[in-house]
Amino acid sequence: MVLTIDVGNTRIKGAVFENDTVLEFFIFDKNELQIKIKKILKKFEKVTDLVVASVGNVEKESFLHFKNDVNVCFLTNEDHFPFKNNYATPKTLGIDRIILASGATLQYPKQNRLVIDAGTCITYDFVDENDNYLGGAISPGLRLRYEALHNYTAKLPLLTFEEPKSYVGNSTPESMHSGVVNGFVYEIDGFIDQYKEDYSNFIIILTGGDALFLAKRLKNTIFANSNFLLESLNQTFQYKINND
Numbered sequence: 001m002v003l004t005i006d007v008g009n010t011r012i013k014g015a016v017f018e019n020d021t022v023l024e025f026f027i028f029d030k031n032e033l034q035i036k037i038k039k040i041l042k043k044f045e046k047v048t049d050l051v052v053a054s055v056g057n058v059e060k061e062s063f064l065h066f067k068n069d070v071n072v073c074f075l076t077n078e079d080h081f082p083f084k085n086n087y088a089t090p091k092t093l094g095i096d097r098i099i100l101a102s103g104a105t106l107q108y109p110k111q112n113r114l115v116i117d118a119g120t121c122i123t124y125d126f127v128d129e130n131d132n133y134l135g136g137a138i139s140p141g142l143r144l145r146y147e148a149l150h151n152y153t154a155k156l157p158l159l160t161f162e163e164p165k166s167y168v169g170n171s172t173p174e175s176m177h178s179g180v181v182n183g184f185v186y187e188i189d190g191f192i193d194q195y196k197e198d199y200s201n202f203i204i205i206l207t208g209g210d211a212l213f214l215a216k217r218l219k220n221t222i223f224a225n226s227n228f229l230l231e232s233l234n235q236t237f238q239y240k241i242n243n244d
């Protein structure tokens, strides 16, 4: 059994896998990290490997704490992945984006793949049918947009997500909800349309904290898989074992 951990910018997510099957998912805060992992390892005694990818600022030591109980594996930019990395700055490419690209390559062989992760940031990652990672885009996620409007203006309140009543916002809150939520959806549909123009055939994988919300609103029909990063971590770890 494998426990995969994704340390995001906002929260930590984990999953226990038996081969390719998920037994349980977890979401927790940074300050609960050690207690939660301890509990998980106690509940799932057959876990042999702890596999971590982190873009957040959690100390490596927090995981090494468990090295007497399980084999601890940190996936980093130095590892070997199933695609050719054509990013001009491979050392600065986020490990979460690398893992998503890796999972897309392993799970959907021989096709163009676009991974959209709607989390703290929205990231777009494209791996072509010849397994070349080409890059993508980074933009602010849904909650970040609300926070940015508030933090960088004098008058705008801090709002939380609400469905806009119309694209024509007729009040301050309605204008903000329209700008944030519609802007978010239009952006993603716009990117997908652009890829469609340039690539005739590709699969889209939608993931991240806002994926389910988004899937219902995009004009492009896409199924969301909120756990794609954790699944990709598991698959990439298996790939590493078989190829190292």
Ligand SMILES: Nc1ncnc2c1ncn2[C@@H]1O[C@H](COP(=O)(O)OP(=O)(O)OP(=O)(O)O)[C@@H](O)[C@H]1O
Residues within 6 Å of the ligand: 007, 008, 009, 010, 011, 012, 055, 096, 118, 119, 120, 121, 141, 142, 143, 144, 208, 209, 210
């Ligand atoms: N309890 C929650 N806490 C924070 N964000 C949440 C929560 N529930 C839903 N969300 C939504 O999820 C988005 C954040 O996504 P996610 O949880 O994937 O981010 P993350 O943990 O920072 O991961 P990453 O860094 O990989 O993006 C926010 O834009 C927010 O709208």
Ligand SMILES: CC(C)(CO)[C@@H](O)C(=O)NCCC(=O)O
Residues within 6 Å of the ligand: 009, 055, 092, 093, 094, 095, 096, 097, 121, 123, 138
């Ligand atoms: C873009 C984020 C913050 C998304 O989690 C992360 O992937 C990251 O820190 N990336 C580094 C920059 C890059 O990917 O080019």
Ligand SMILES: [K+]
Residues within 6 Å of the ligand: 096, 117, 118, 119, 120, 121, 122, 123, 208
């Ligand atoms: K993200």
